[in-house]
Amino acid sequence: MNLEFYKYQGTGNDFIIVDNRSELFPKKDTKINSKISKLCERHFGIGADGLILLEKCKGYDFNMVYYNSDGREGTMCGNGGRCTVDLAKYLKIFERETTFLGFDGVHHASVEVDNKIKLQMKNVQEVKKRDGFFLDTGSPHYVVMVDDIYNYPVKEKGRIIAHLEPYGKKGTNVNFVEQNGNNSFFVRTYERGVEDETLSCGTGVVASAISMFHAQQTKSKNINIITRGGHLNISFKIDNNGGYHSIFLKGAVEKVYQGHLFGF
């Protein structure tokens, strides 16, 4: 059987997305993790930071299932979520605004006039101080400020921090941040499950923006983030208990090509 897939990128974070409303993708196959990691491999496969299934979901427009490029099911993916929203619009699942389910719960999203995708992220109740900061924005993230970010050894340092004891067997994603304006920061992310730096990470830039506000590096609740793959905007509000809500991640996405998976 041949299964159709779409190749997407959101600020350089790239994904294979399968329209699995037909439920033909063999999620229960005992070898599915190695099959997914092979598809994500950049020499023997299609090449991607992750694979996403867009599925039917009662009460919502769709359900999003996310696998990291190591083939294991991950938690929430912000850039992948934005790409999946664009595909759902292309497939005529919705027109301007959508509500869907991700690993971390319900998400609202819209397609803006400039075709950028604005995705509401899960509320953040707590930012833990640990040299840097640790918080969950749908996926776990450690955030630390560094100097000379362009030359910073993200892969080497990220790999060590990601698997430190407090982050358990599953590890954490690691973000390195340098300020370059009042409300503007450059962020580079080491992603667990990819075990490398990616060009951008949606949940990571949200974690970085909130951490920078929390650390009083900026007074703005509307923050621009530059990644190696492009620009993202993060806005949020604060509640009386110091929690963060109405968190939105906005940026461009691109449907790059479409193809067929053989042997599925």
Ligand SMILES: N[C@@H](CCC[C@H](N)C(=O)O)C(=O)O
């Ligand atoms: N690239 C993603 C984050 C993916 C999740 C991460 N690798 C994990 O498993 O925690 C994003 O854009 O948020």
